[in-house]
Amino acid sequence: MTSSVVFLVGPMGAGKSTIGRLLATELDLNFEDSDRVIESRTGADIPWIFDVEGEQGFRDRETAVLKELAAERDMVLATGGGIVLRAENRRCLQSAGPVFYLTASVEQLVERTSKDKKRPLLQVPNPEQKIIELIEQRDPLYREVADFVIDTNRRSPKSVVQEIVEHVQSY
Ligand code: S3P
Numbered sequence: 001m002t003s004s005v006v007f008l009v010g011p012m013g014a015g016k017s018t019i020g021r022l023l024a025t026e027l028d029l030n031f032e033d034s035d036r037v038i039e040s041r042t043g044a045d046i047p048w049i050f051d052v053e054g055e056q057g058f059r060d061r062e063t064a065v066l067k068e069l070a071a072e073r074d075m076v077l078a079t080g081g082g083i084v085l086r087a088e089n090r091r092c093l094q095s096a097g098p099v100f101y102l103t104a105s106v107e108q109l110v111e112r113t114s115k116d117k118k119r120p121l122l123q124v125p126n127p128e129q130k131i132i133e134l135i136e137q138r139d140p141l142y143r144e145v146a147d148f149v150i151d152t153n154r155r156s157p158k159s160v161v162q163e164i165v166e167h168v169q170s171y
Contacts, residue, residue, distance in 0.1 A: 004073060004096060004097035004098075005069065005070055005072055005073070005075045005076075005077050005096055005097040006023065006027070006029065006075070006076045006077070006097055006098055006100070006164075006168055007077050007079060007093055007096070007097055007098070007099045007100065008020050008023075008076065008077070008078045008079060008100050008102060009079050009083060009084060009093065009099060009100070009101050009102070009142050009145060009146065010081065010101050010102035010103060010104075010142060011081045011104070011109055011131065011134060011135055011138065011142075012081040012109065012113050012119055012121070012122065012131070012134075013104065013108070013109040013110075013111075013112035013113040013131075014081075014102040014103065014104050014109065014152060015102055015104070015112070015152050015157065015160070016033075016078035016079065016102055017033050017078045018157055019078075019102060019152070019157055019160055019161060019164070020033065020076045020077070020078035021076075021078075022157055022158070022161045023076050023161050023164055023165070024075075024076040026161055026165055027076070027165060027168060029074045029075055029076050030072075030074060030075045030076070031075070031076050031077075031078075032069060032072075032075060032076070032077050032078070033077075033078040034062060034065050034066060034069065034077060034078065034079045034080050034083065035080050037065050037069065038058070038061045038062060038065050038080075041061070041065065042061060045118065046058065046118060046119070046120065047117075047118060047120050049061065050120040051120075055120075059082070059085065059086065062080060062082070062083060062089070063086060063088060063089055066079070066083060066089055066092055066093075067092060070092050070093070070096040070097070071096075079093075081134070081138070082121075082138075084138055084141035084142055084144070084145055085138070085141065090141065090144060090145050093145045094144075094145050098147045098148065098167065098168060098171045099145050099146050099147050099148075100146065100147070100148050100149075100150050100164055100167070101142040101143065101145075101146035101148070101149045101150065102150050102152050102160070103149060103150065103151050103152065103153075104151075104152045104153055105153050106128065106131055106132055106135065108152075108153060109131050109135075110127065110128045110131055113127065113131070114127070121134070147167075147171070148164070148167050150163060150164060
């Protein structure tokens with residue numbers, strides 16, 4: 001059993017927070033979501049941070065939070081979809097604990113994010129096209145950091161969590 005941080009990475013709508021919360025309960029670990037930590041440290045929500053500080057400002061905050069939380073123990077950390085963009089973040093993830101890449105079909109990602117107004121990158125005329133572009137750009141980066149790739153398509157959160165638990169226990 002790991003005593004380090006269990007990381008969940010993957011695109012917006014992959015289910016990182018839902019799965020992460022259930023996984024933490026199952027493994028009796030703490031749960032954090034890097035976006036929520038950034039928001040509480042900043043005292044503002046993600047759209048505000050993007051608006052006022054730009055994506056660069058958000059990414060700086062994200063790297064700082066990742067570095068801090070990666071040093072924790074006994075924690076499941078759901079990360080923002082863009083965490084893998086910076087090489088220093090990827091190095092941090094790879095060295096800190098088991099990393100699970102949650103994948104889902106574009107169709108499911110679109111469906112799960114369609115009513116959401118809190119993801120600045122998807123507030124565009126064609127969010128589906130944006131999701132496709134982001135996956136093309138980021139899939140190799142998620143794979144670079146992942147110890148395990150977990151397909152969430154047409155599966156219950158419970159079944160996904162069970163698969164991850166088995167990997168964590170043999171990690
Ligand atoms: C982002 C994903 C979001 C959040 C921010 C940027 C991205 O997190 O960090 O809106 O670049 O993909 P979720 O993956 O939790 O939605």
